[in-house]
Amino acid sequence: AAGLLDHVGVGQDQAVLVDQHPRAGALAPPRLGRRGAICHRDPDADHGRMDPAKMQQKRAEHMAELKAKLKLNGAQESAWAQFVAAMQPPADAGKKMGREDRQKMHEQWKTLTTPQRIDRMTAMKAERDAQMRQRTDATLAFYIALSPEQQQVFDANAMRMGGMNS
Numbered sequence: 479a480a481g482l483l484d485h486v487g488v489g490q491d492q493a494v495l496v497d498q499h500p501r502a503g504a505l506a507p508p509r510l511g512r513r514g515a516i517c518h519r520d521p522d523a524d525h526g527r528m529d530p531a532k533m534q535q536k537r538a539e540h541m542a543e544l545k546a547k548l549k550l551n552g553a554q555e556s557a558w559a560q561f562v563a564a565m566q567p568p569a570d571a572g573k574k575m576g577r578e579d580r581q582k583m584h585e586q587w588k589t590l591t592t593p594q595r596i597d598r599m600t601a602m603k604a605e606r607d608a609q610m611r612q613r614t615d616a617t618l619a620f621y622i623a624l625s626p627e628q629q630q631v632f633d634a635n636a637m638r639m640g641g642m643n644s
Contacts, residue, residue, distance in 0.1 A: 559617065
C-alpha cells in the first residue's frame with residue numbers, strides 16, 4: 479500500500495478517498511459527511527484549528543519577545559500598552575461553534591432572502607473591517623513612537639503576529 483490514503487476507482491473520471499490502516503494494510507469503510515459525500519476525516523473535527531489558549535500563549539510569547547527586542551524606554555510604555563491591547567482578538571474569536579449552533583445558524587440562513595443574506599454578510603464584513611482599522615491605527619500610533627532603529631526591529635519582527643514569516 480502506498481500510504482494512508484489510496485484512490486479507489488469509482489468510475490472512469492472519478493476517485494474516492496478512503497482511509498487505509500497503515501499497519502494492517504486494510505481499507506476502512508468510507509464515512510459519509512454531512513451532505514452524504516464520502517469523506518476521509520471526521521466532519522466535526524477541528525481540522526487543524528489551534529486551541530485558543532495555545533494561540534493566546536503564543537501571541538503573548540511573541541509580544542514579550544518583540545518588546546525585549548525593541549528595548550523600549552519609559553516614555554514608550556504607554557504606546558506599547560495601547561498597541562498590545564488593540565492587538566488582542568475579540569473575546570469570541572476562538573469560540574468554536576457546536577454542531578447545534580451551526581445547525582441553528584444554517585436553518586436561520588435558509589429562511590433569509592438573498593438581499594437579507596447580503597446585508598448580514600456586509601454587516602459582518604463591516605465589523606471585521608472596523609476591528610482591522612482599530613489594529614491598523616494602533617500599530618501606526620505605536621510605530622511613530624519608536625526611534626528609527628526600533629522601527630527597523632519592528633519591521634523585521636512584527637509581521638509574524640499575522641502568521642506571516644512565523
